[in-house]
Amino acid sequence: MKLYDLELSGNCYKVRLFAALANIDLELIAVDFLAGEHKSTELLKLNPFGELPILDDHGFILRDSQAILIYLANKYAGEAWWPSSxxxxxxxxxxxxxxxxxxxxxxxxxxxxxxxxxxxxxxxxxxxxxxxxxxxxxxxxxxxxxxxxxxxxxxxxxxxxxxxxxxxxxxxxxxxxxxxxxxxxxxxxxxxxxxxx
Ligand SMILES: N[C@@H](CCC(=O)N[C@@H](CS)C(=O)NCC(=O)O)C(=O)O
Known part of the structure; x- marks a missing residue:
């Protein structure tokens, strides 16, 4: 599972932090934010909003750090972090x-x-x-x-x-x-x- 990532971004960090806490393996893809790589054609195809983080879970592409937390918790960490009731x-x-x-x-x-x-x-x-x-x-x-x-x-x-x-x-x-x-x-x-x- 890949995370298009910026080290200084709190939104990216919350995904890295949650993955660490829940023992979820992430491959970090460092995006050159200063060079505007998040607005490149390739990344805009993944996230038209031109923002990080972006998750790629074996072809399932997801933007927005809150949505990513819900997805990861629901799929890989379950009840402990995202209750079902x-x-x-x-x-x-x-x-x-x-x-x-x-x-x-x-x-x-x-x-x-x-x-x-x-x-x-x-x-x-x-x-x-x-x-x-x-x-x-x-x-x-x-x-x-x-x-x-x-x-x-x-x-x-x-x-x-x-x-x-x-x-x-x-x-x-x-x-x-x-x-x-x-x-x-x-x-x-x-x-x-x-x-x-
Ligand atoms: N609601 C989005 C916001 C993401 C966001 O604003 N990311 C920043 C980095 S922390 C970004 O990529 N900004 C691009 C820009 O301002 O053009 C989320 O929670 O992931």
Whole structure:
């Protein structure tokens, strides 16, 4: 199974991290992002959105890191990371959508501006980041994990851009419950890191 990958991407990292935690073998295909390889004809055929990560599971092509986590967990890791009950799936899913919205437009956007000079509004990103980090911190003051009282792909999806928030000049020190949760994730068996963490 191949992952078209960028080492510095939190979206790619969450797939690498989950694969490590769930003992799933991945062949990493490093994409030359700076040279714009993700927008090449060949890669646009795999993902018309021109984004990474892209998974190729023996010819089954999948884009979007949240969709990839669901697919891998469902197919290769099962109940442990992606529960089968509708209610539990919904509880996990609501955090996957937070990743694609509030996390993406908050701490992730702040990092894209500082690290990669993306033309986004830093003030807006910081306001959005403060809102989601406050909500997350409150949730984690009462919960060990984001959903269903155990580590799931919800934690893995949300983790990277929260842990990398300092690269968008966001200080996590006021968010003590988030900090404790980051440490719990880092203590999971087979945890792997990425540059910046
Ligand atoms: N919703 C997508 C977002 C993927 C995404 O934005 N990937 C970035 C790298 S972290 C990318 O390839 N960006 C290309 C661009 O901005 O042109 C996911 O979760 O995989």
């Amino acid at each position: 509708p209610q539990q799936q919904a509880e996990v899913s609501q955090w996957l959508f937070v990743t694609a919205n509030e996390i993406q437009h908050g701490p992730c956007a702040a990092r894209l501006i500082d690290l990669f000079q993306y033309p986004l509004d830093k003030q807006v990103a910081l306001i959005k980041a403060e809102r989601i980090l406050t909500i997350l911190n409150t949730h984690l003051s009462e919960h060990t994990w984001l959903a269903i009282n155990r580590p799931t792909i919800a934690d893995i999806a949300v983790y990277p851009y929260v842990a990398l928030a300092h690269e968008g000049s966001i200080d996590l020190s006021p968010y003590v419950h988030i900090q404790a949760w980051l440490k719990r994730i880092q203590a999971l068996p087979n945890y792997v890191s990425m540059p910046g963490l």
